[in-house]
Amino acid sequence: MTTTLNERLRVPVEDRPLDFYQCAISRWCTGCGDNAIMTAVQRLCRDEHLPPERVVSVSGIGCSSRLPHYLNSYGFHGLHGRALPVAEGIKSRRPDLHVFVITGDGDCCSIGAAHWLHAFRYNPDLTVLLHDNGTYGLTKHQTSPTTPLGVRTNTAPTGAAMEPLDPLSVALGATNASFVAQAVDWLPEVLSQILSLAFHHRGFAFVRILQRCPEFLPGLFDPWINDPARIRLVTHDDALTPSAGLARSFPNREVHDPSDLDRARRIAADRELLPVGLLYRDAEVPTYEDLHPVLRLPSERLQERMEDELDRFTIWPDGQRLAQGGD
Amino acid sequence: MTTTLNERLRVPVEDRPLDFYQCAISRWCTGCGDNAIMTAVQRLCRDEHLPPERVVSVSGIGCSSRLPHYLNSYGFHGLHGRALPVAEGIKSRRPDLHVFVITGDGDCCSIGAAHWLHAFRYNPDLTVLLHDNGTYGLTKHQTSPTTPLGVRTNTAPTGAAMEPLDPLSVALGATNASFVAQAVDWLPEVLSQILSLAFHHRGFAFVRILQRCPEFLPGLFDPWINDPARIRLVTHDDALTPSAGLARSFPNREVHDPSDLDRARRIAADRELLPVGLLYRDAEVPTYEDLHPVLRLPSERLQERMEDELDRFTIWPDGQRLAQGGD
Amino acid sequence: MTTATIPRQAATILERHVVDVVSDSGEGAQKCGQSFAAIAARMGNGIWTVEIIPAEIQPPARSIEGASGNRTRIATQRIRTGGDAADLVVAFNEQVLLGRLRAGELAPGCIVLLESSWATYGDPEVAASYQAVTDELRRDGYRLHEVPMEQECLRYVEDARRGKNMFALGLLCGIYSLDLDLARAQVRTIFSTKDAQLVARNVQLLDAGWAWAEDNLDLRFQVPATPPTEPHVVVNGNTALALGVMASGMEVCAMYPITPATSASHYLSEAFERVGGIVHQAEDEIAAAHFAIGASYAGTCAVTITSGPGYSLKQEAIGLAVMGEIPLVVIDVQRGGPSTGQPTKTEQGDLLTAVFGSHGDAPKVVMAASDVEDCFYSVITARRIAETFNTVVVLLSDASLATAQQPFPRPELRQDWFAAPVDQSPIPDGAAPYAWNERTGLARRFIPGQPGGTHCLTGLAHDRSSTVAYGPEINQEAIRHRSLKLAAFQQTLRPVRVGGDGDGDLLVIGWGSTRGAIEEAVERVRAGGYRVGRLHLRFLQPLAPGIGEAMAHFDRVVCVENNWSDRADDPLIDPDNRRFGHLAWLLRARYLVDVDSWGQVRGQPLAPGAIEAALRARLPDRAARKVGAR
Amino acid sequence: MTTATIPRQAATILERHVVDVVSDSGEGAQKCGQSFAAIAARMGNGIWTVEIIPAEIQPPARSIEGASGNRTRIATQRIRTGGDAADLVVAFNEQVLLGRLRAGELAPGCIVLLESSWATYGDPEVAASYQAVTDELRRDGYRLHEVPMEQECLRYVEDARRGKNMFALGLLCGIYSLDLDLARAQVRTIFSTKDAQLVARNVQLLDAGWAWAEDNLDLRFQVPATPPTEPHVVVNGNTALALGVMASGMEVCAMYPITPATSASHYLSEAFERVGGIVHQAEDEIAAAHFAIGASYAGTCAVTITSGPGYSLKQEAIGLAVMGEIPLVVIDVQRGGPSTGQPTKTEQGDLLTAVFGSHGDAPKVVMAASDVEDCFYSVITARRIAETFNTVVVLLSDASLATAQQPFPRPELRQDWFAAPVDQSPIPDGAAPYAWNERTGLARRFIPGQPGGTHCLTGLAHDRSSTVAYGPEINQEAIRHRSLKLAAFQQTLRPVRVGGDGDGDLLVIGWGSTRGAIEEAVERVRAGGYRVGRLHLRFLQPLAPGIGEAMAHFDRVVCVENNWSDRADDPLIDPDNRRFGHLAWLLRARYLVDVDSWGQVRGQPLAPGAIEAALRARLPDRAARKVGAR
Ligand SMILES: Cc1ncc(C[n+]2csc(CCOP(=O)(O)OP(=O)(O)O)c2C)c(N)n1
Ligand SMILES: Cc1ncc(C[n+]2csc(CCOP(=O)(O)OP(=O)(O)O)c2C)c(N)n1
Ligand code: SF4
Ligand code: SF4
Ligand SMILES: [Mg+2]
Ligand SMILES: [Mg+2]
DSSP states (O other): OOOOHHHHHSSOOOOOOGGGGBOSOOOOOTTOHHHHHHHHHHHHHHHTTOOGGGEEEEEOSSSGGGHHHHBSSEEEEOOTTOHHHHHHHHHHHOTTSEEEEEEEHHIIIIITHHHHHHHHHHOOSOEEEEEEOSEETTTTSEEOTTOOTTOOOSSOTTOOOSOOOOHHHHHHHSTTOOEEEEEETTOHHHHHHHHHHHHHSSSOEEEEEEOOOTTTSTTTTHHHHHOGGGEEEEEOTTSOOOOHHHHHTOSOEEEOOTTOHHHHHHHHHOSSSEEEEEEEEOTTSOOHHHHSOOOOOOHHHHHHHHHHHHHHHEEOOTTTTGGGOOO | OOOOHHHHHSSOOOOOOGGGGBOSOOOOOTTOHHHHHHHHHHHHHHHTTOOGGGEEEEEOSSSGGGHHHHBSSEEEEOOTTOHHHHHHHHHHHOTTSEEEEEEEHHHHHTTTHHHHHHHHHHOOSOEEEEEEOSEETTTTSEEOTTOOTTOOOSSOTTOOOSOOOOHHHHHHHSTTOOEEEEEETTOHHHHHHHHHHHHHSSSOEEEEEEOOOTTTSTTTTHHHHHOGGGEEEEEOTTSOOOOHHHHHTOSOEEEOOTTOHHHHHHHHHOSSSEEEEEEEEOTTSOOHHHHSOOOOOOHHHHHHHHHHHHHTTEEOOTTTTGGGOOO | OOOSOOOOTTOEEOSEEEEEEEESTTSOHHHHHHHHHHHHHHHTOEEEEEEEOOSSSSOOTTOGGGOEEEEEEEESSOOOSOOSSEEEEEESSHHHHHHHHHTTOEEEEEEEEEEOGGGGOSSHHHHHHHHHHHHHHHHTTOEEEEEOHHHHHTTTOSOGGGTHHHHHHHHHHHHTTOOHHHHHHHHHHHTTTSOHHHHHHHHHHHHHHHHHHHHHOOOOEEOOOOOOSSOEEEEEHHHHHHHHHHHTTOOEEEEOOOTTTHHHHHHHHHHGGGGTOEEEEOSSHHHHHHHHHHHHHTTSOEEEEEOHHHHHHTHHHHHHHHHHTOOEEEEEEEOBOSTTBBTTSOOOOOHHHHHHOSSSOOOOEEEEOOSHHHHHHHHHHHHHHHHHHTSEEEEEEEHHHHHOEEEEEOOOOOGGGSOOOOOOOOOOTTOOTTOOOTTTOOOOOOOTTOTTOOOEEESBOBOTTOOBOOOHHHHHHHHHHHHHHHHHHHTTSOOOOOEEOSSEEEEEEEEGGGHHHHHHHHHHHHHTTOOEEEEEESEEESOOTTHHHHHHTEEEEEEEESSOOOOTTSTTOOTTTOOOOHHHHHHHHHHOOOOEEEEOOSSSOOOHHHHHHHHHHTSOGGGTTTOOOO | OOOSOOOOTTOEEOSEEEEEEEESTTSOHHHHHHHHHHHHHHHTOEEEEEEEOOSSSSOOTTOGGGOEEEEEEEESSOOOSOOSSEEEEEESSHHHHHHHHHTTOEEEEEEEEEEOGGGGOSSHHHHHHHHHHHHHHHHTTOEEEEEOHHHHHTTTOSOGGGTHHHHHHHHHHHHTTOOHHHHHHHHHHHTTTSOHHHHHHHHHHHHHHHHHHHHHOOOOEEOOOOOOSSOEEEEEHHHHHHHHHHHTTOOEEEEOOOTTTHHHHHHHHHHGGGGTOEEEEOSSHHHHHHHHHHHHHTTSOEEEEEOHHHHHHTHHHHHHHHHHTOOEEEEEEEOBOSTTBBTTSOOOOOHHHHHHOSSSOOOOEEEEOOSHHHHHHHHHHHHHHHHHHTSEEEEEEEHHHHHOEEEEEOOOOOGGGSOOOOOOOOOOTTOOTTOOOTTTOOOOOOOTTOTTOOOEEESBOBOTTOOBOOOHHHHHHHHHHHHHHHHHHHTTSOOOOOEEOSSEEEEEEEEGGGHHHHHHHHHHHHHTTOOEEEEEESEEESOOTTHHHHHHTEEEEEEEESSOOOOTTSTTOOTTTOOOOHHHHHHHHHHOOOOEEEEOOSSSOOOHHHHHHHHHHTSOGGGTTTOOOO
16 A cells, blocks of 8 residues: 555545546557556545546546546546646636646657646646657557667657657746646656645646557567666655655655756756656645636626726716716 | 948948848837847948848748848738748748748747747747747737736736746757857847857757837836946857947856857846846857758659659559659 | 817818828837827817838838828818828828838828938938839929928937837828827826937927928918817727726736737736736636636636637637537637638628637627727627627627727726626525526526535536536537527517618628728718618627618618629629628628628728728719719 | 359359358457458458447456457459448357347348357356347248357367457358468468467367358359459558558658557558658647648648548648648548547538538638549549648548458559658849739648749748738738639539439438448439439538539438538428538538538448338338339
C-alpha cells in the first residue's frame, strides 16, 4: 500500500473500490504505461472522495487522450493539441469542478505548444498529466518532439536527428510556471504522491510522466527501470516524501527546495540523472480564476446593470431623463 | 559612426549608401522604434555587401511585420504568427539566401508561440528580430503577452493583470536554443553589433529588441532610456564589444561567457537590471540545413533513382528482369 | 435643453444629405462627424455613419491616401445606408479632399468647405498644390467655399490642429440648422473627462464655427426630423454586437484581436464584467474558439468573435462543437479578403466558407445581421438557437456595420434573454447524452456537475451514450440526426416576405449589411416604372421557406452582394465556368433558378446608385425611356 | 519460374471473386491477404484490396470489433473496387468472423474456412461460442469448412500464431489455382530480411496449406488471368501518391502525422531523400502548410499532405498561397468526419470545404483521384497546374484509396515531369511580379535570387508591383485576375466523356474513389435493360466542359457519393431544406438541373450492390419486371 500525502493529511478514506472510478475497459496495449497512470488517477479520485460528476477529465487526441473514456467522470475528448484551452474555458466558469488535463507529448509539446506555454502564464487551477512516451502512439509511431536522438520511427527511418525537446526545461522557462514535477509510470507510489501534490496545488500543476509504449518503443526506459541509480529522486519535506523502503532503492536522492527555480532548472537540464519529484512550486502566482472571478447576479440585478449600460448610449426624448445627463 | 563587428573583421566596405537598401518610404509613426531597427538592418546589409536579391525578409502581421515592404530585398509578408515556418521552408531549399525574420511580440510570442519554440529546436540558419513593443500595434493597442503588469490597453482597460511573458527566459528554456540576445532600439551601436553577431551565427539567431511604440505606449521604456544604470550591459570579447564611450555610460556591465547557460538564465530572470547583449550562444548545435542538405541531381541521375524506386514495386512479365529478384 | 429646431430663413428642406468630414488622421474629423450625427440623431433624424479610415496607423500628413474622417448620412426617415457620394464635404486640407475626389466619393456639384490657410502656406509647393486642387474643383463644377478655419481657431486656441474639428462641427450645425444647445451638450459630453477650461474652449470653438457659417456662408439646409417619442440608442454595429452579447445571457467572449472585429471586444472588455461576463483574450483564434467551447460545455453559452483570417483558423473547432453538439456562437465581422486582404475594408466574402467550412458533414446555422439594430438582436437570437438546437450558430456582420452608427429604439430587456442558472439537477437513470429524437435529431444536453450524467464527450464518431463507435450504421444515424437538426430548425422559420413589388420584372435578393442600399436602389428603380421586388435574408443556412415561391413571381432574379462574381461578359467567362456570388450559389443550387449575380469588391459598402445601375442593366428595355431623372 | 497456371481438374471458372482473410490483430491476416493479391497480380489478374482495420491499436483478442485483415477482390479484368460482400472468407477465430457477418460483409452462401481448434479449446465458454457461431453459419446457409490450422501449423512451428497466415496463404493459393512457384517467391520476398531458416519454414507452411487444401477441400476455382506483357507496379494509393510526389519533381513534402494520410509520408520519409527531396515533419499542420509555402516561394513546388482535421487547419495558409499566387499542392486523404470522426474509415466529405474553404475569394483548383494509378498521375498533374497557374491545387484522395492495392502499368518516367533548375535569371527592367494578363490573369512568377526581381509578396491586397493597395479599383482588378485563372484553366480541360449509354433513363455522376463501384453498378443496371450513363469527374473546380450537355440527354441525374445527403423521404425533409451530397450541390448550382443525391457515410467504400439498389430505386418502373436476377 502506498501512502499518499492526502491520506496522511485527511480523515480515513471512505472505502470506495478503485474501479468505481472506471466506466469502461481500457483499450491500451498490454504493458502500456497509460494503464498505470489511469490507476493513479483513480486512486487520487478515491482518496480525495471526488464525486464523479464533479470531475472533468479533458484531453486532446492520442492513445493517452483516450483516458477520459475510461474514467468514471465527465470527460471531454476534444481535438489534437487543444485540451488546455478547453479546460481553461471550463474552469473559468466552473471553479467548483475538478479539472484534469490528459495530454501526450505530441498533443502538448508539438501541436499544442502555444497553448501549453500560455497556460503556464494564465495559471488556471488545473492538474495536467503529460503522458510522455516519446512517440506518436495512436498514429502508429512517428517521431514526436520528445523522441530521443537516434530512435527510429516511421517518419525517421534512420533515427531521430534532433535533440529531443525537454518538457521540464521548457516548463521552467515559461513565465508564471507555478508547479513543475516529473513522475514515471513504473513507480506508482511516487506517481500517486506527485499527482496528489499537483491536485492540491492551486494553479497550473504540470506533471510530466514518462510513460512506456511497449508497442512501438519497447525498452525505451529500461535503463532507468533497471538501474534506479540513474534516477535523481527529488524529495522535500513539503513535497515528495518517499517511504523509507522506496527511498532505499534510489541511491541518488536530493533534498530540493521546490521554490528554488535556479536549482530546478539545473536539475532538469542535467542529462546524467533523470529527475523524479517536484522540481518547482510557487503557490503565490495568482490563478486565472483569482483574476477573473465568477460573478452570477440575480437576474433583476443583471437587468439593472444592463439598463445602466444601455443608458450610456441612449438619447432620450425631450424632457425624459434629462437630469441624468451622463449620456 | 558606430563600428560593427563586421567592419572590424572584413575588408573596407564598399560605399553603398544606406538607402540603397530601402525601396519605399516607411509608414511607421514618428518615433516608432521600428524605424531604428530598419536602419540597423540596412546597415547590416550594407556592411555585409548583401546583394538585395539574395536577401529575403520574412514577416508575419503587425506594424513591425511591414518591414519587408520597405527593405530593398525579396520580402515575404505572410500571415500573423507564421513567419517562422515560411522562413524555414525557404531556407530548407535555398541555403544560399540570407533570410531574416521580422516578427512582433504578438506575432512571435502569442499566435506564433508553437512555431517559435520549435524553431529553436530545428535550428535553421535564420536571423530573427523580435520587435517587442509590449502591445499589439497594428490592431490599435490590445494587451500582448509582453505587456507589463498594470499597463492599460483596449482589452485591459484596468491594466494588464498577468505577469508579462519573458521572451528571453522562454528562449533559454527552449531545447536546442543556439543564440539568444537582447537589444534595444535606442542604442544603435549595440543593436548593430548584435545584429551582426546574429547574422554571423550559423543557426537560429534570436534577438529580442525592445521597441518603442510612442503611439500607444509612450514612455514605456523611459526608465531605461533615462537611467542607463538600470541596464546590465552584457559584454564579452567574442560577443558584444561596446566602444569605450558607450561602455562608460553603463555603470552595470558584466563580462559574460555566452556559453554559460546557467548564468544566462539568471541574467534573463533578474528583474532589477535589464540585460542588453548576447546571453547565450552555442555554435555546435547542428542546423536544420546540416541535417537535411540540399541534393539536386542531374535529371538522368534522378530518373535512374526513380526507376530504382519503381523497381521495388514492379512485377515483371514472364522472363523479364527475373535476375533482379528484389521486387 | 430644447430639441426643437429653430426655423431659419431660407433653409432649403432636404429629405436626405450625405456629409463628409475629412482630415489627416489625428486631426479629429472622425469625432466631428460622429458628433454631428449624434446631434442629428438626438433631434430625431435618421442617420447612418460610415468611417473613413486610412490604411496605415499613421499615414503621411496631407496625403491622398491619408484621408481620415467620417461620413454621415442624415435623413428624415430611418435609414440603413450611407448612400452614394457626398453632397457636402468639409476638408482640412486639399490633399485628403483630392483623395476623396479621386475615389469618386464626391457627388457632382458637391458643396466643398475647404481650409484656406494652405493658400498662403510657407512652402510654395503646398500653396501651389492648393491652388491646383481648388482650380480643378471650380472647373469641374463643385461648389467650393474656402474657410479660414485655422485663422479663426487661433483666436481661441494656440494649436489649431486641436480645435479645428469643433469649429467644423459648429459650421455643420449652422449649415444644417441643428439645435445649438444640443450641440453644446454634445461637446460637453465628449470632453466630460477633461477639465472645465478645455470644455469651455471647445464650446467656444463650436459657437465660433456656427457664427462663421451664419455670417459668411450662404448655405442653409434643414432635414426635417421627427423628435423621438421613445428613447433610442445610438451605437455602431460592433457596440451593438457587444451589447447583444451582454443582453443575451452569455458569460464568456473569447477572442483574439483582429480588425474589424476587435472593437466589439474593446467595449466588452470594459463592460462585460459588470454583468458577470468575462472577455478572454486568448493566445490565438484557435485557443479562443476552444476556450469558448469549454465554457459552453461547462453549462453556459459562449461566443467567439473574429474576422476572416481568424474564422478560417477556427474551422476545426467549429467542427468539434457541431460533433459534440455544444452550443456556440461564432461571430465573423467580415473584412476584405482573401488572406489578409483589406483588414479595414468591408466585404461579404465569408458566406460560403461559413456554410461549407470544416471537413466532413458539419451542419451549422448561418445568419447575418442587416443593420446596427439587427446586430444587437441577432446575437440574442443566435444564442437562443445555439442552446435550443445544441449547435453552432455563425453570425455574419461586416466592417461596414462594425463602424456604422445608427439610432434604434432602446431595447426593452427581457428576463428570458438572460441565461438560466447552470442546470445541476440529477440526470434520470438510463438517460443518454445523445438520445436523439428520431424525427428532429434533438437531444437534451448534459452538463458537468449533474449527478448521473457522467459521459465522455468526443469528436470521434459516437453512439447515443457518447461511446466511441466505428460501426457503419451508428455513424449514419449520428450524422443523420445532426443533419436533421437543421431541418427541424428550418421548420420553425417564418416564410420570407418580399418587399417592393410582389411580382414583376426583377427580384433582388440580398443578405447582411447591403439591406439599406438595396432597398433604396429598388425604390429608385420602381419609381422609374419597373416592377421590382426585394428579399433580404436573415438566415443563410438553413434558408427560410418561401424563397422559391417568391422567385417564381419574377422574370429575373439577381443577388446583390458585396463579394466577387465573374462578369458574364468577361471574354473568358461562359456558363460553364462563371463564378457566382455566394448567395447566388446557394439559391441556384437549392431552387434551380437561374439567379444572376452582381457584386463589387471595392472594400466599400455598396452604394444605392451602383446597385441601381446594375438593376437597370438587368431590366428590359421597354421602360428604358420612361426612366432617367431622379 | 513459370507463371502459367497449372490447369487442375474441376476448377470452377470465375470472372471475379471476393476473398477475405480475418484474424485478431497481430496474427498476420493482412500479410496473408496482401500476398495472395500480389501473387494473383503477378499472374495477370486484376486485383483490388481493401484493408480491414480494427478501431484500436490493440483491440482485445477474439472480439467482434477486433477483426483485422484484408479483402482481396481478384478478377480477370482490371478492377477498381473491392466489390460487395465476401465470396470466401478465411477466419482465424469465430469472433472476428462474427464481426464480419454482423457487418453484412459475407455474401449469402459465402464459403467460410474457419480455424477449428477453438472447438476443443480449454475454456468452455470459448468452445461454446465456437459452437454457436458455426451452428448459426450452417443454419443460415454459409458453406462452412472447419480447418485445423493450428494443429497443422504446429507440425512445423512452435507458436502457431506465427505461421498460420502462411498456411492460410497456401490454402488460398491452392483453392484459387495460383502458381505455387510464384507463391513461394512471394514468401521469400516477404521474409527477405530474415534468416534462411525462417524463410524455409514459411515456405513449408505455404506448401502445407496448399497440400491440405488439395487433400481435404473440394474447392477449386480459377479466375483466368492474362499474363502481363508489360511491367506493372503494385502499390496502394498512398504509396502511389508518394511515388507521384517523387516523380513530379517536387522537392518538399511538409506534413504532420494524421491517419490515413500519414502512411504516404512513411514511404516518403524513407525514399524521398534518395531523389533529393525532404519530408519535413512540422510541429503542426499550420506550420507544415507554411513550410511548404516557403519552399514553393523559394522556387520549387512543394506539397503538404493531410486528412480532414489537418485540412481544416490549413485553410488560412491556403488563402495566403492563393493571394500570393504561390504554387502549392495540398493533398487531403479524406476520412470519416466531421471532427475527429472515424480516422481509419473512408468518406468523401471534404469536397465542399475544399472548394469553398478559406475566407474571402480564394479560387483554387480541386481535383480527385479515382483509383490507385490515378493517385500517381494526379500528383504530377497537380504540380503542373500549380506551377502553370501559380495557384493552389487541392488533390482529394480518401482512406479507401490510401490502403487499396491495385496493379497498374509501370509508369514511363518523363524528364519533363522533373522540375527545371530554380530560375535565377535576371528579371528584365520594368517587369512586375503580378503583371496579370488581362484576359487570363496569368503572370510570370518571380523567384528570390533573381536579380532585379526584388519585391515583397504579401497577403494584403496589392497591385501589380506587389505594393499594398487599398484602392477599390485595384482590389477588384486583382480579385478578377485571380478568379480568371480558374476560367483560363477550365478552357484547357477536355470535355467530359459519358460512359455506358450516352442518353436514356439515368445519368450517374461521381468523383474520386467510387469510380469502380459506380462502373460496376451501372453495368449491372444496364444489363437489366436500362439506358444508363456514367460520368466520373476528375476536376471538381473548375468543372470540365460538356457536363451540362451530357445531363441534357438523360431523364434523371443522380450523384453517387460517399458522403451525407438527407434522404428525400425523411419526415422532416422537404425541397426547401434537403441537404444534398457535395458534388450534387455543385452541379445543381452550375447547371440548374435537378440532380438527385445518393450516398452513404458508413465509413466503407461504396459497394456496387448498394449503388445498384439506389439506381434501381431511381429508375422507372416500366423495366422493373425485366430486371431481378443477377
Ligand atoms: C489536427 C490533427 N492532427 C493530427 C491528428 C492525428 N493524430 C492523432 S493522435 C496524434 C499524436 C499522438 O501522439 P501523442 O500526443 O504523443 O499521444 P500518444 O498517442 O503517444 O499517447 C496525431 C498526430 C489529429 N487527430 N488531428
Ligand atoms: C490570424 C490573424 N489573427 C489576428 C490578426 C490581427 N492582427 C494583426 S497584427 C496583430 C498583432 C500585432 O501585434 P505584434 O505582433 O506585437 O506586432 P506590432 O503591430 O506590435 O508590431 C493582430 C492580432 C491577423 N491579421 N490574423
Ligand atoms: S501504442 Fe503505445 S501508447 Fe498506445 S496504447 Fe499501445 S503501448 Fe500505449
Ligand atoms: S502604432 Fe506603435 S508600433 Fe505601430 S508604427 Fe506606430 S509607434 Fe510603431
Ligand atoms: Mg506520445
Ligand atoms: Mg507588438
